[in-house]
Amino acid sequence: MAIIGIDLGTPNSAAAVLRGGHPVIIPSAEGISIGGKAFPSYVALTSDGQVLAGEPARSQMAANAEGTVTAFKRRMGKREMTRLRERDYTPEQLSAFLLQKIKRDAEAFLGEPVEKVVVTVPAYFDDNQRAATKDACRIAGLEVVRLVNEPTAASLAYGLDRLSQELRIAVIDFGGGGLDVTIMECGKGVFEVKSTSGDTQLGGTDMNQSIFEHLAGRFQMATGVDVRGDRKAATRLIEATDASCYEAEKMLANFADKLTDDLKKRIEASLRETKEAFIKKEVALATERAETLKKLLKEAGATLYAQSGQAPKGRPYAETRWEGPEPPPDVHAASGEPRPSGSGPQGKVVDAEYHENK
Template sequence: MANKIIGIDLGTSNSAAAVIQGGKPTLIPAAEGTTAAGKAFPSYVAFTKEGDLLVGEPARRQAVTNPDNTIFEAKRKMGTSHVYKIQNKEYKPQQISAFILQKIKKDAEAFTADKITKAVITVPAYFDDNQRQATKDAGTIAGLDVVRIINEPTAASLAFGLDKAKQDMKIMVFDFGGGTLDVTIMEMGGGVFEVMSTSGDTQLGGSDMDKAIIDHVVEEFRKKEGIDLSGDSTAMTRVREAAEKAKIELSTVMETEVNLPFIANDPSGAKNLQVKLTRAKLDDLVKSIVERCKTSIDKALEDSKLSTSEITRIVLVGGPTRMPIVKKFVEESIGKKPESGVDPM
């Protein structure tokens, strides 16, 4: 079937795309498969020493060894006059985003065995006209006709089927991603979504939690072996991936272990890193990060002139919202259980 339209979530840390197959939305896998953490398209672009372009997981993998030629979080610069200078060439943020969209387009075509020319792309509710236009331009550069730009919280509400509800309601969308937090309050009446207020923190996300776990693991190893891994970029890459994996596992189990053989050497031989991590310890490590979300919730409520009791539904979006501590925090902040049944990723 020609003329399929794909839906794209162009994210700060990770991007994703889906297509309707057999009447159901189906996630488009990256050609390399998903990362250890189940992400399809990390929002990374890099140029090798030879000048070859890498996008997605291949770019993320080599970020530690090639930091000067690797770009990530370009979404934060969309709609600004920022220019990335790499290997004597200049790139605007929309060109970097276009590389990510091109990769998604290519992998979507391989997955669907169809030519893909049209897309719907989501943007944060607070994006202004410049940022929305830059997102559209990125699509055009990537060879996609962007048929619509829709707000991320609207897309989340549609995923939960809230537009089909027969009642008018006030919806809070709590979108906690890899690098950013967005809290949006929307009013829905007659199937139409109207943004009442949006608030957030562009420097708060799952990666802050990963950093807290990494610091803990590195410190435990230093205490045991007297070796500081923080200066060893290869070791730190392994610790970073293991920390994210442990965080994800602890959403469903009570205890896990970060186990990295041959992480370091000293005169007595090779050293293995083994650190036990319980959910209670994880909660302890990330508690202050989760509590920082309160400011954005309060601000969104204040700007919409609503009290918590007037919120009809709560929708959670983003990987970190799978964590029991985050779910509990949102539920206690609003006094209502969030919607469930849709993968927040």
């Protein structure tokens, strides 16, 4: 019976299992979705009472905005209810629906039952949030054999557990749910979180929302039409923004297909300006936090190992601003999914320990 690793993310989630000594990403029944991951972190309740999770929930959001929710990871451990079609759900219940979807698809992919999991959590999660994550898994019929801090999982995927020397490292995770900076000490396969900081409201989800507001505002200036007043149009624009600026441009172009050629040209020019403005804003946002980040890393005496981010200027930012020691040449990033790839091997370790101690 396999133990799988799950990265329960804010906008998207992923799962992996160890096969032949290598982590294998578990696909969903629908394949890869927006963001390059298999399981969008969406849950929906349809008009006939059916619960959808993952890509099936995300793909119908425009037609069922009042019955669809995402980013519930941010509310884990809090006594906040989410109403979907006159029914109230806790963050743990919503997460459980998504976990059940991951469990079903993992069992179909592996051809065997999945009852135990290793789950990654942010290093800053407190006891209540960690307990809530375990509760969500329990509701989904999964036993949590270990919670692994996300920077630890990323470090495992980068192969830092195989290094002989002891190091102090900085793991920078710019994900959908926020920006996390974690200082860790590692050596001989042991990882210890020394400190963690960041901004839980500065993730890809927040940047997408910012782009949406900017696009909608510019579109209104050019056409006099406020797409934010049309729930379906607004939802489609948010979805398009999540995919790419190109998809957002196509969506607005289709929305305005009956407008005059002059207005269309003005809209296209506005969208080009919007993309350029976003890149400038992104660089400014990164620069604003640069000195604080550099000071933190310098004081910690840390080596920069891992960074993520898919925005136009986000990926090279940490590398170009870094002035500390360089990583050893034998450290390579895991392709695609560092966190679930790192939690997959953890599942194998736990499985080995379990059988060894039986």
